[in-house]
Amino acid sequence: MSARVTKTTPHYLMLLPFMLLFAVFFLYPIVSGLIYSFFDWAGAQPTTFVALENYTKVLNSRNFNKAASNLLLYVSITVPLGLTIAFCLALLVDSFSGFWAKFFRSAFFMPVVMPLFLAATIWRWMYAPNFGLLNTILGWFGFESVQFLNNVNTMLYCLIAVDVWVSAGFNMVIILAGLKNVPKHYYEAARLDGANKLQQIFYVTIPSIRPVLFFVVTYSLISALQVFDVPWLLTGSSFAEYGGRANTLLFPVMDIMGRGFGAVKFGQAAAYGFMLTALIIAVTAVMFALRKKVGEV
Amino acid sequence: MEVSVARSKATGTRRASEARRRISDATVWTVLKWTIAICVAIVAIFPLWWMFNVVFSEPGVPVSINPRLYPTSISAGLRNIAIIFTETGYLRAYYISVVYTLLTIGGILLVSSMAAFEFALFDFPGKKIMFAIVMLSLMVPKAVTLVPTYLLTVQLGWLNTMQGLVVPGLASAFGLFMLVQFMKSLPTEMIEAARLDGANHFQIYLHVVLPLSRNALVTLAILTFMHTWGNFSWPLIVAPNPTMYTVGQVVGLFNAPYSHTTVDIAMTANLLAAVPPLIFFLIFQRQIVEGIASSGSKG
Numbered sequence: 001m002s003a004r005v006t007k008t009t010p011h012y013l014m015l016l017p018f019m020l021l022f023a024v025f026f027l028y029p030i031v032s033g034l035i036y037s038f039f040d041w042a043g044a045q046p047t048t049f050v051a052l053e054n055y056t057k058v059l060n061s062r063n064f065n066k067a068a069s070n071l072l073l074y075v076s077i078t079v080p081l082g083l084t085i086a087f088c089l090a091l092l093v094d095s096f097s098g099f100w101a102k103f104f105r106s107a108f109f110m111p112v113v114m115p116l117f118l119a120a121t122i123w124r125w126m127y128a129p130n131f132g133l134l135n136t137i138l139g140w141f142g143f144e145s146v147q148f149l150n151n152v153n154t155m156l157y158c159l160i161a162v163d164v165w166v167s168a169g170f171n172m173v174i175i176l177a178g179l180k181n182v183p184k185h186y187y188e189a190a191r192l193d194g195a196n197k198l199q200q201i202f203y204v205t206i207p208s209i210r211p212v213l214f215f216v217v218t219y220s221l222i223s224a225l226q227v228f229d230v231p232w233l234l235t236g237s238s239f240a241e242y243g244g245r246a247n248t249l250l251f252p253v254m255d256i257m258g259r260g261f262g263a264v265k266f267g268q269a270a271a272y273g274f275m276l277t278a279l280i281i282a283v284t285a286v287m288f289a290l291r292k293k294v295g296e297v
Numbered sequence: 298m299e300v301s302v303a304r305s306k307a308t309g310t311r312r313a314s315e316a317r318r319r320i321s322d323a324t325v326w327t328v329l330k331w332t333i334a335i336c337v338a339i340v341a342i343f344p345l346w347w348m349f350n351v352v353f354s355e356p357g358v359p360v361s362i363n364p365r366l367y368p369t370s371i372s373a374g375l376r377n378i379a380i381i382f383t384e385t386g387y388l389r390a391y392y393i394s395v396v397y398t399l400l401t402i403g404g405i406l407l408v409s410s411m412a413a414f415e416f417a418l419f420d421f422p423g424k425k426i427m428f429a430i431v432m433l434s435l436m437v438p439k440a441v442t443l444v445p446t447y448l449l450t451v452q453l454g455w456l457n458t459m460q461g462l463v464v465p466g467l468a469s470a471f472g473l474f475m476l477v478q479f480m481k482s483l484p485t486e487m488i489e490a491a492r493l494d495g496a497n498h499f500q501i502y503l504h505v506v507l508p509l510s511r512n513a514l515v516t517l518a519i520l521t522f523m524h525t526w527g528n529f530s531w532p533l534i535v536a537p538n539p540t541m542y543t544v545g546q547v548v549g550l551f552n553a554p555y556s557h558t559t560v561d562i563a564m565t566a567n568l569l570a571a572v573p574p575l576i577f578f579l580i581f582q583r584q585i586v587e588g589i590a591s592s593g594s595k596g
Binding site for chain 1: 334347434437445449497
């Protein structure tokens with residue numbers, strides 16, 4: 001017995017710091033959050049048990065519908081667009097060799113290094129009305145200046161542009177690593193069969209790097225569903241003002257932050273968080289199921 | 298005879314024209330390729346370069362935000378930096394961010410390398426279930442733990458403190474996963490040999506496994522640096538007091554729509570926030586790119 005104890009205790013001792021932190025700052029918050037989501041908060045503590053009322057309150061609020069439809073539109077544009085651009089950039093970099101391959105890879109990757117808050121603030125100035133960079137350029141060509149971040153028709157695309165600018169290099173690097181693993185003789189065989197460049201991409205490259213593409217799509221989906229920093233900073237950057245004109249750039253995580261830390265409705269914020277988590281887990285599960293299915297074909 | 302000569306002539310010219318077409322195709326493709334690559338590189342880098350130029354531009358010109366292709370006044374830029382550091386709370390925020398980032402990196406490296414050492418190299422009761430739970434947590438979005446973790450931090454009395462910023466982020470499932478993946482590939486013979494030489498469990502971790510994992514640790518440190526320096530939402534809620542503002546929060550204030558700073562000052566604040574990650578990128582380019590690439594292709 002004592003021999004067994006001395007044999008296994010060092011393992012648990014080494015694990016202790018991580019597992020303790022994990023239990024206190026992940027497991028406990030998850031469980032307590034679930035409990036909070038069934039309570040109403042009138043002051044500093046949860047007071048009355050309200051069952052599912054927080055959930056129905058969130059679901060029935062006008063902001064929820066707005067945030068949900070914004071999210072749907074945002075995800076359905078930004079994920080495919082981001083993937084396509086990253087894939088094209090990876091092919092482009094891959095077609096260079098030596099110094100220039102490294103140079104372009106670094107150049108395209110540079111925005112990824114920037115913190116998101118910085119990307120948002122730089123672009124905010126570029127979008128600025130009257131004197132912003134983009135409006136100055138439009139002015140050269142005789143166009144009137146556009147209120148990019150105050151116009152419900154342009155706001156979403158402004159956000160997507162920042163998003164693609166900041167994440168294309170990240171996804172490109174992952175796809176590039178995948179491209180390096182495609183055996184060269186696949187392309188030779190395809191060329192002998194008379195496949196042109198485009199056919200080679202569709203029939204050799206894409207099938208060969210399917211797992212990598214799946215990772216990129218899953219990862220971009222998960223992060224797009226949690227979009228926060230950039231729209232928050234583009235639209236006001238305070239708990240009093242966020243979401244922009246007509247809440248065009250309101251997204252669930254912003255709504256959670258607003259409800260929890262602006263309006264101090266922690267129960268609703270917790271309930272909202274769990275609904276978003278359910279959505280993200282469902283989407284991830286679908287992606288894994290798809291990957292398994294497509295991967296086997 | 299004549300027929301065959303004619304035929305060979307015909308195939309000859311066909312071959313020549315084909316070759317010419319192939320060459321012109323190749324040049325068109327090369328020109329196109331370079332044009333696109335240069336354009337994309339400009340789009341990627343220009344906003345950063347422009348930010349730099351706005352900071353280092355002749356002062357007093359209201360159009361200083363207009364396209365600036367090159368810096369026009371180095372002294373104006375240095376003056377802007379001096380103003381930021383002496384007349385605003387930026388220096389303090391810089392200090393908070395640096396300490397926050399360094400403590401987070403140190404903590405994550407220590408805590409997750411110890412756990413990864415056990416998960417990757419040994420078997421003991423409960424290992425599988427513990428590891429599975431930690432890995433499942435990778436799927437859970439930050440948004441769901443944000444509110445309850447904040448409330449816990451309040452209960453601990455850690456609002457507006459350094460431990461409130463740092464400690465809740467230390468149990469990094471991603472860091473653990475990365476190190477476990479790496480340590481699994483370490484040769485077990487080395488550990489056996491060290492044990493035969495009389496090294497105890499902790500000595501093996503410290504003197505054998507940690508040195509062998511240097512590359513993975515450096516990569517994790519760099520990725521943690523980028524993530525912590527760029528972390529915006531956690532400091533925003535857990536350190537609402539101006540004395541605990543991080544660079545991200547201060548940058549947000551400078552760029553807020555009703556802040557009364559001028560463009561060049563706001564841009565200076567932005568530039569100063571960009572300098573540490575840029576320096577890191579220039580030094581550790583290879584590790585950053587490979588770290589990200591391997592996190593994707595293994596997944």
